[in-house]
Amino acid sequence: MINQGVVLVLDDDPTLGDLIVRALKMHDCECFSAVNSSSAINRLESHPNISTLLVDYSLNEDIDGIEFIAMALKIRKDLRCILMSGNLNALDGLMPHGVEMLSKPCRIDELVRILVKGEAV
Secondary structure, three states, rough: OOOOEEEEEEOOOOOHHHHHHHHHHHHHEEEEEEHHHHHHHHHHHHHHOEEEEEEEOOOOOOHHHHHHHHHHHHHOOOOOEEEEEOOOHHHOOOOOOOOOOOOOOHHHHHHHHHHHHOOOE
């Protein structure tokens, strides 16, 4: 069971985002998904109980996941932010302080462990 508050998943692939949300809900995690930055910001502003962002780096927009996290932290400085990427090495040195990284693909049990224990890279 995940007792880390509400998770907002931002992934431009709706199938993957929904898969992550369904898997987390099976572990009693309350979560929402969004497929673009504007819908994610709307969710964040309308749900003050969101405590964790799980964001894909590659978004099919004018911004990437790092830029989205920066926008979100201007709205809510207390968010836990986890950035997912298939190529973490390419992001070395680009991550804002305090942002955790998660390699994609990952197993759901690994994601649950990270959310419960705070053990992202």
